[in-house]
Amino acid sequence: MPLRSLSTWPALAVVLACLLLSGCGGDGQAAGNGSASATVVTTQVVALQPWNDTISALGTVKARESVTVTAKVSETVERVHFDSGDEVAAGATLVTLSGNQQQATLQAAEAAAKEAEQQYRRGTELVQQQLIARSQLDTQRATRDAALARVAEMRADIGDRRIRAPFAGVLGIRQVSPGALVTPGTVVATLDDISRVHVDFQVPEMHLAHVARGHALSGTSVAWPGQAFEGEVSSIDARIDPGTRAVTVRGDFPNPDRRLRPGMLLQVQVARPQREALVLPEIAVVQVGRESFVWRVKDDGTVERATIAVGERSAGRVEVLQGIAAGDRIVIEGTGKLRPGIGVTEEAQPPATGEAPAAGGGQAR
Incomplete structure (x- = not known):
């Protein structure tokens, strides 16, 4: 019996050695899996930079000035002095309306005004000679003033038969032609x-x-x-x-x-005036409902959610008002693969021409 027990020791030693080797191999595989589980992302360190949004x-x-030119009186168009699209100066005559009757009436009014003026001057001399009463002179003055007012009225009436540009500008499409009957409010053209x-x-x-x-x-x-x-x-x-x-x-x-x-x-x-602001690419901001957040890389290489308040957006960039600070490292690309506490590594950059490939991306800090 003792000899048989001693013969089993080599077999037990082999079994123990296999178990030890199996344990060591498992640890190495776990370590390899831990390294492989780190998510490759692209990050950026946040810094204040000039921001000029719109x-x-x-x-x-x-x-600047705009008006629709219209007629003031009912009359026939005698002559049109412009073409569509013309540029005109302020006061330029645009349309002349017929006014023969008004001219005749003006001449009669001027003759009556001239006669009233002569009567008033003669009356002034007679008052100085005390040959007529001053009340009679007052009546002659009123007659003269009424005659002058009639002249002014007729001249204004004739002036209304010349439609002029109230300011310099460009005319629109001509709406009247010679011989047409226009009435108050008839559109002649637009002026801008x-x-x-x-x-x-x-x-x-x-x-x-x-x-x-x-x-x-x-x-x-x-x-x-x-x-x-x-x-x-x-x-x-x-x-x-x-x-x-x-x-x-x-x-x-x-x-x-x-x-x-x-x-x-x-x-x-x-x-808007230029100012200093924290600015990130829009792709770094994750929107869930009304909440906006980014993934911030901690010192141990894992990520955490940082809720932020965003400001203005411009040209694919967004202003961050609060939630992060200058110096924070933020994940820019690869946000869809992240969850709180997961480890990340910086994506390896392609080597420049003539340089050897990098050994591998290090852990993001």
């Missing part, structure tokens, strides 16, 4: 001063503090693709619309080439 709005172009134009647009109440007179504006139109029109804020309405909670802002745009026309739709960009 406020976008849609606006309607309006002429478009050497400079106004653009009215709505700005939400939340942006009111960021808009002021003199701020730079940039506008684009589908009519002129690729061209930007530069202007500035000229005025801000004193009231906010209680229905839309927006304020009307008026921009002033030089228009020397007359490309902007009244009624055009303009995409307006209001440039």
